[in-house]
Amino acid sequence: MAENKLPEEEKNTRSLNFIEEIIEEDNRIGVYNGRVHTRFPPEPNGYLHIGHAKSICLNFGLGKKYNGKTNLRFDDTNPVKEDTEYVDSILEDVKWLGFDWEDRLFYASDYFGQLYDYAVILIRKGKAYVCDMTAGEIGETRGSPTRPGSESLFRSRSVEENIDLFTRMRLGEFPDGAKVLRAKIDMASPNMHMRDPVLYRILHTSHHRTGDQWCIYPMYDFAHGQSDSIERITHSICTLEFEVHRPLYDWFIREIGIYSPRQIEFARLNVTYTIMSKRKLLELVRDGNVSGWDDPRMPTICGLRRRGFTPASIRNFADIIGVAKRDNVIDVSLLEFCIREDLNKSANRLMAVLNPVRIVIDNYPDDLVEDMESVNNPEDESKGKRKLPFSKSLFIEREDFMEEPPNKFFRLAPGREVRLKAAYIIRCESVAKDPETGEIIEIHCTYDPQTRSGMPESNRKVKGTLHWVSEKHAVKAEIRLYDRLFTIENPDDPENGKTYKDYLNPDSLRISSAMIEPTVKNAVILDKYQFERTGYFSVDKDSTPENLVFNRVVPLKDSWSKVEKVK
RNA sequence: UGACCCAUGGUGUAACGGCAGCACAAGAGAUUUUGGUUCUCUCGGCCCAGGUUCGAAUCCUGGUGGGUCAACCA
Numbered sequence: 001m002a003e004n005k006l007p008e009e010e011k012n013t014r015s016l017n018f019i020e021e022i023i024e025e026d027n028r029i030g031v032y033n034g035r036v037h038t039r040f041p042p043e044p045n046g047y048l049h050i051g052h053a054k055s056i057c058l059n060f061g062l063g064k065k066y067n068g069k070t071n072l073r074f075d076d077t078n079p080v081k082e083d084t085e086y087v088d089s090i091l092e093d094v095k096w097l098g099f100d101w102e103d104r105l106f107y108a109s110d111y112f113g114q115l116y117d118y119a120v121i122l123i124r125k126g127k128a129y130v131c132d133m134t135a136g137e138i139g140e141t142r143g144s145p146t147r148p149g150s151e152s153l154f155r156s157r158s159v160e161e162n163i164d165l166f167t168r169m170r171l172g173e174f175p176d177g178a179k180v181l182r183a184k185i186d187m188a189s190p191n192m193h194m195r196d197p198v199l200y201r202i203l204h205t206s207h208h209r210t211g212d213q214w215c216i217y218p219m220y221d222f223a224h225g226q227s228d229s230i231e232r233i234t235h236s237i238c239t240l241e242f243e244v245h246r247p248l249y250d251w252f253i254r255e256i257g258i259y260s261p262r263q264i265e266f267a268r269l270n271v272t273y274t275i276m277s278k279r280k281l282l283e284l285v286r287d288g289n290v291s292g293w294d295d296p297r298m299p300t301i302c303g304l305r306r307r308g309f310t311p312a313s314i315r316n317f318a319d320i321i322g323v324a325k326r327d328n329v330i331d332v333s334l335l336e337f338c339i340r341e342d343l344n345k346s347a348n349r350l351m352a353v354l355n356p357v358r359i360v361i362d363n364y365p366d367d368l369v370e371d372m373e374s375v376n377n378p379e380d381e382s383k384g385k386r387k388l389p390f391s392k393s394l395f396i397e398r399e400d401f402m403e404e405p406p407n408k409f410f411r412l413a414p415g416r417e418v419r420l421k422a423a424y425i426i427r428c429e430s431v432a433k434d435p436e437t438g439e440i441i442e443i444h445c446t447y448d449p450q451t452r453s454g455m456p457e458s459n460r461k462v463k464g465t466l467h468w469v470s471e472k473h474a475v476k477a478e479i480r481l482y483d484r485l486f487t488i489e490n491p492d493d494p495e496n497g498k499t500y501k502d503y504l505n506p507d508s509l510r511i512s513s514a515m516i517e518p519t520v521k522n523a524v525i526l527d528k529y530q531f532e533r534t535g536y537f538s539v540d541k542d543s544t545p546e547n548l549v550f551n552r553v554v555p556l557k558d559s560w561s562k563v564e565k566v567k
Numbered sequence: 568u569g570a571c572c573c574a575u576g577g578u579g580u581a582a583c584g585g586c587a588g589c590a591c592a593a594g595a596g597a598u599u600u601u602g603g604u605u606c607u608c609u610c611g612g613c614c615c616a617g618g619u620u621c622g623a624a625u626c627c628u629g630g631u632g633g634g635u636c637a638a639c640c641a
Contacts, residue, residue, distance in 0.1 A: 015581050043641050135639050142638055146569045180639055190570040201639035220641045244636050322580045331578045334591050419600055425634050465600045533601045559603040
């Protein structure tokens, strides 16, 4: 009993990350009456990636941990970039990751009316004004981080004039770019975001949800905090680059005089050998460097899903990497560890030969077929067993045979014995080669009938165990082998004169085929298997019953190839 | 030539003034009908300099290094 309790206790006493500390302190003081309400606020202008997954797991995880709630809100304030295609994919991805926003799906565009009223409040307080300068002029008069800006000539317009102009902006009397609404704060602030930021711009563009109802749209800064406020969010968690926005976030809430959530910033996720920037990801798709947003090499959620990652593995990854404020680059091997750990326990095993060479058991009866029994998953007895047809002519991996084996080679070689998993121990007697090329065509073996799995003699120790598949029963499938998309750890940090594109890995996709045991015929899209001794594979969406296609999620750990490389 | 943020093994992340721990990676061994899994072990760290203190990774000061900020993007 007491022992059963231990892991539970450990879990509860696990140290808190800095956000949890803030929340617990807020709860202790009673700032939000012990209420915890978070939100995940994507802009629907692209597909979600593993970095978003970190944020999703964080926000929904916090909601769950503190018996609170988590909203899904689309930050859709820029109709130029946004589209329902992205809304749909985001909905699907969050759901797939295993999170539920229940009845709390919101859009910043739901609040356009309210936001407009907030702007009017600021105007009436003399805290906002309509400015006629061009974008260029506003930029020039903003100054620089080290030099104060200068005030707009329109800064002193009367409240009445501002109300009139803002109303007419909304009515569509002015063309795009003619006027903006600006906050009246401080053009000399050391924080650039406080130098009379733009609140509203004129955009005669149809919005994916509000259509042509509006021709002025709020900027991020004017929409985000107020949306949080409207939804009674307690802790508004975002990434580090918004840290300098926080004074402005608080300024709007205070000046408008509404409920105040608390913005907290954490360091975004980076992973080695890939990129996380939406813009660059989009370029890869547009330039055809990958097949699409869901290319299995992409760090997108849909890419990882297609590759064969499980929601649990990604959630676990997000949990393990932690949350802090310092910049970080997570080693991709940690992600690989997470999916291996999950699939090792959940994926059934299959015999699949990726690079086949024929072996003939010379002393095995020509037409005999025996059913060999093999466990589906040694980690999970409940997964049962299956039958593998065995016959005279088989395939094994070409790499599992060497004519002149080095020291620690435990596999098949002339005169050597190995075990065929779940079947017999065989001995290599001779090798048939192509007289022209010298390539091995056939390996001739003999088997020991007393060593069939389960028989007493089968306990004989041999150095190696190989996977195999019966030639006439084998099912051929297409195999897609993936490697990292980039050749350097941090493609975002290229050498002088180069860009991330210069580091694209030309071998990130290798298409091959495999001979697989007949059980594989039952495989359907997204099914995951461990191909014995080689790796984890997932059925691709291109797969059909006649033409199976597998993605390699990740290879098995391979300490032999390491030994080989050292030589 | 500014403001703000950050700094713990190779990579991440703990420590709340009291023995620097965990995970991944790396290395060694045991087990194994997967060179997988599992188990054991090893390697390796507080950016620097002062100060406060009986005692500092932790607090203070000053350096150094890194990041963010000058879209009518989010």
